Amino acid sequence: MKKIITMCIAFVLLFVLLGCKSENDRIPLILYDESDPYILEFKNYILDDAAGNVDIKSYDSQNSQLIQNEIIEELLDDNPRLMIINPVDRLGAYTIINEAKKQEIPLIFINREPLKKDMNSWDQLYYIGAPAENSAIIQSEMIIELFGNPNNLSDLDKNSDQIIQLVIFKGEQGHQDAEIRTEVVVDELEKYGYELEIISIEICDWQRDKAYEGMNKLLFDLEGEIELVISNNDAMALGAIDSMIENELFVDIDENGIIDPEIDTWIPVVGIDGIADAIPYIDNGYLYGTVINDSQTMSLVLIELVQAILDGTNLDDLSFELVNDKYIWVDYKRYEPES
């Protein structure tokens, strides 16, 4: 009888241990907002790359720091071996860091970069992202190709005043990508010698709907012409284009379904991300160009890092550079349509 009881206890213990282990091995991926199309694509790459390698479960914070905090608090009770976090408020990441540090749970941040001082507060913190300057420089190269010589602008200078009248669609205030992309694209164009007249900077929080509304309102109030639209991301670029189509700033005069710069009415619009929704707009000539914010590569890098941390392998042996033992930068590249 004693033997049977001991065996039962052993089974129960084994069961509990195995149960705990599988809970611990499941890695949470906590996203700031799955209704953001760029983030949704990023998530899908991550889950695809993880399949069969790492057990990742994603959580949607619905763009609410409160919801994200609740999700994280609950997950901390399960003592996961590490967590992947796309913070809602990147400036408040220290609260999450402090909690994780107490339980010695490494954190990998993606896409929304915590402050340097927070990242430096522990050696088990990592960030995977793209260098924002780089995207703005590529955007400025597209604009240079459109407007040409700053002292003798192309026909896109519709009123021939040798000044580019432009509108900027900006992402969330305080987001590293929104701030840097906006500042650097303007700096680059001015450095090249263009005279710019910024008609408006519309802050639209990365969202297509807000950009649509913003452009509608702008066109209603506006006197004079817009000659260029620079958007911090594709979603806002598409919202702005939808409004411009309705307001007849894009007119497919020969009705062939494509905006032909030589024949049709159009305004150059440049975006960033390279999301799937943007590709038909590029193919049909409504969006002049975009810059790939390479979530496909970021996802591969992320899974490699997760596996290395879980296996306890030396991080010096990773196939990419770990800058200051923390940062992994994945470069942007210009989107080249398939011909």
Ligand code: GAL
């Ligand atoms: C940016 C991206 C935006 C938006 C944002 C969310 O890198 O370009 O479209 O998704 O991240 O943090």
